[in-house]
Amino acid sequence: MPADVCSASVQGMKSFQDTVSKQDVPKQDLPPEAWLVALASLPAVGPMRLRALLDIAGPQTVWGRLLSSGDAELAQVAGSTDLLASWCRCACELDVALLWCLHQNKAIGVTAWGTPSYPEVLSDDIEPPAVLFYQGDLSVAVGPRVALVGTRRCTRYGSEVAFELGRDLAKAGVAVVSGLALGIDGAAHAGALEACAAPPIAVVGSGLDRVYPERNRSLWQAVAAAGVLLGEAPLGAAPERWRFPARNRIIAALADVVVVVESHSAGGSMHTVAEALKRDRYVMAVPGPVRSSASGGCIDLLADGGAPCRDASDVLLALGASLFESPKLDTRKPPDAIEQQVLDALGWQPADPEQIKLRSGLTMAQVACAIEELRAAGWVAISGRWIEQVAR
Incomplete structure (x- = not known):
């Protein structure tokens, strides 16, 4: 990983310093977010290393330890003495107060995991960002959200479908989430913006001043004005x-439903799909020419x-199921080991006790006793000699 974030931040501060008087830059009582911004500016930190640093201590404490040339715990997170040395040099060069003032001056919001302004949908994620930088209205990250993702090298067909889905979903009050890349991402957000309805949400892979x-x-500017730009950098x-x-x-974490509009088999969108499936998100795909x-x-x-996703109505149908069908809690008494053997042997097709006995290897007495317990608990229904498993 290139290690240029700190130097870029230092250069940005040098050009900014002339416009800010000494009195304008706070020297103490900085909020915790200011120290998080500084840590996020370290070379090659990334989300995983940043979380690991924060597991050691609070951001200001970690920064102080870097100023003191680091220690064994920080070296373990860095993974190399060279990177730790780079972090320590960066800590000595960066003016944390000025860096914080730079973000405020450019209207870049900062929110940390565990604070009230942090998006609720990300708070309980399996890999929540430790810090989020945003431009626009962060409160729009509520309500139904659909991610429209796909290849940068899209066809005209893919671009048109992405635009139409973005437009029609936004008209229906659904926030379109994407990455503002060329191709499908850009077409989806262009469609959402044309609708002038639900605010768009874009997640980018750079600092919010580095348009890419x-x-x-x-x-980028239109999305920030109508919705929100988000990033970890x-x-x-x-x-x-x-x-x-x-x-x-x-x-993937922000979306209730992820739609792949057009993607090559090994495209980056497949990574988004994998992340969505890890989070039990509903995934759809637009059929395309074979x-x-x-x-x-x-x-x-x-x-x-x-x-399959043929149009926005398919997505809205899936979104309704995703958002509004609350899972039913199973209040039945859990089956014991023998009862579970009977359920496994029964499967989802009706069977009589003799069939269950043969499949399970249990005695008929064990099968009969287990069936009665399962019936009483609501796990099976009995019709004549047939036993049938009952879904939750």
């Missing part, structure tokens, strides 16, 4: 390759049992 790709600058952070898989997990490699990933998903 440059061709999407006007789209401080000002000055370049759009390095390793940042995008981390960004994809946030896109001869188009740009639809290879979508065809793979459909072949594996993924839900």
Whole structure:
């Protein structure tokens, strides 16, 4: 991983320092977020290392230990003496107060995990960002949200479908989540913006001052004005390759439903799908021409049992099921070991006691006793000589 974030932050502060008087820059009583911004500016920190640093101590304490040339715990997180030395140099060069003032001056909001302003949907995530940088209205990250993702090298068909889905979902009051990349991402957000309805949400893989790709600058500005831009990187952070898989997990975590509009079989969107499945998100795919490699990933998903997305109505139907069908709590008494053997032998097709006995290897007395207990607890129903398992 290139180690240029700290130097970029230092350069940004040097150009900014001339516009800020000494009295404008607070020297003490900085909020915890200010020290988080500083830690996030360390070279090659990334989400995992940042979380590991915060597991050691609070951000200000960690920063103080870096100023004191580090220690064994910090060296373990860094993974190399060279990187730890780079962190310590960065801590000596960075003016934390000025860096904090720089973010405020550029209207870059900062929220930390565990604080009231942090998006609730990310608070309980399996990998919540320790810090989020945002531009726009962070409160829009509520209500139904659908991620529209896909290849940068999309076809005209894919671009048109992404635009239409973004527009129609936004009109229906659904926030469109994407990554503001070229191709499918940009088309989806362009459609959402045309609807002038639900605010869009974009998650990017660089500092919010480093527009990437440059061709999407006007789209970045429009999303920030109408919705919110989110990222884990401080000002000055370049759009390095390793940042995008981390960004994809946030896109998946924010979404109630993930729709792959067009993707190659080994495309980056498949990483977003993997992150979505880890979080039990509903995944859909837009059917595409079987001869188009740009639809290879979508065809793979459909072949594996993924839900097809033909238009926004399919997504809204899936979204309704995802959001409004509350899971029923199973209040039945859990089966004991023998009762579970009977259920496993029974499966989901009716069977008589003799069949269950043969499949389970239990005695008829054990089967009969277990069936009676399972019936009383509501696990099975009995009709004549047939036993049938009851779903939750």
